[in-house]
Amino acid sequence: MEHGQSAPAIFDRALLRRRLARAASRGAPDFLLARAADDLADRLRGIKRPFPRSLDLCTPAAHFAQIVAASGRPAPLRAGRFQEPSVDLVAEEETLPFAAEAFDLIVSGFALQWVDDLPGALAQARRMLAPDGLFLACFPGGASLIELRAALAQAEDEICGGASPRVSPFVDLRDLGGLLQRAGFALPVTDVDSFTLRYDSMFALCAELRAMGAANVLTQRSRKPLRRAVLLRAAEIYATRFSDADGRVRATMELVWLSGWAPHESQQKPLEPGSAQMRLADALKPKEGSS
Template identity: 70%
Template sequence: MEKQSSPPKIFDRALLHARLRRALAKGAPDFLLARAADDLLDRLLTVKRAFPRSLDLGAPAEHFSQAIVASGRAAPLRASRLGGAVIADEEVLPFAPASFDLVVSGMALQWVNDLPGVFAQVRRILAPDGLFLACLPGGASLVELRVALAQAEEEITGGASPRVSPFVDVRDMGGLLQRAGFALPVSDIDSFTLRYDSVLGLMADLRAMGAANVLVKRAARPLRRDVLARAAQIYAERFSDPDGRVRASFEIVWISGWAPHESQQKPAKPGSATMRLEDAMKAGRRE
């Protein structure tokens, strides 16, 4: 029998959780999670369903749980390695099939090693016609920082090391949800820009959030001071506004999908149309 290969280890999740715990203990900045929670509330208010059994998966704090309650629904079960009613790893969900009517996840799934596998597990624990709503950083996030660090390290050391974790591409999300068995998959992007006095302020915020690089193949040595100084110079030269402050791009990718149910709208079968496209166009021109 052919042995099934395990997914590659991209992220050092033990290091990740240690950093996140330290960050939370020190009062980590929560502006990204707060923005996402406001967006979640808006999305939930457009869905006319009760969702009596809901799960807040992986979130480092209670922002998403509070959004569910603010939408008029019962408080969810929180499951995370960082706290909640159930201490659980997002990569190994300890729940029975069809346990929940709603699963939400806020800014947590960007660091799992097997995102398609997590999607499949979420699909399994959703009851028929249950909803999955999640958000995670998109590929355009921190593009300026990536450019500045890579250019500075290339100039000074002759080669660039991975210093910023990769993020998801929104174009892949719909296909991954479909492969996991979700119906009606949707993905969209919330793009915005924050400004800092310098790149050092941005990097300080990232460290304070526990969001520093946790790639398994991250650079073996810390960032050299001369490289950091050159990166700050490049950042200021290429990504500053007339007032001298620098820009930092962020992208939050939102995904949603439903556990299949017979009541859901389905696409028409190929060949089932009652009028050809050519005939419809001709009819429109005659009107």
């Protein structure tokens, strides 16, 4: 993107806030967030750093903040998209009010999949980190809900002669390492937790997504609801292509993790080309006495 240009509006931010707030008020299912929080606890357990100043960046509930506090570190400041009891500041991931180098740790769960400008959001996170500060984020990856997307697209194409965007796009894991480097992070790492959920039907899956506030919020979504015939055909396709022997249907979920550090002189650095102390040819020679 050229300097000075704003990112296109991919997501309807006001609709997203309303849906997430309504889901939270009704006790949204939190098993995905709980799974990610357990993973966050494991990651923080292996890092012997105090992180006195931390930020929870728009995680939709307090799970990540509680994990940071449970690790023996100070509880993080919570920035959220809407006001709730444990949120300290209402803010958007792409327009954060914090000063440069304000935090030693930034964590974020299930938030960055809904930003219009992911490179820009990562660059802001990097700017807010003090030297040798850590960024840890988790959100759904590119293979998530691939079955639902395929069934809806096929059904709508068959019946309406074309498909409309019905499920939000997800970022591919292969692109994320480069985005972290582009944002200025050192030692970037990406990994993925892939697993399969099972439901009685496609309709049960869609009901759970709505309960989470995770229904379609694309600005280019069709304003017309899916016709009943399309939904019934999609459920039929889903059951035919993606069901198990017991009749229950599968839903792929992929949780992508990003981690990166704000650069610091103490960090391990790759060797400069030509600085190796041993020639490759010598390293490949068999040792004396070896067979």
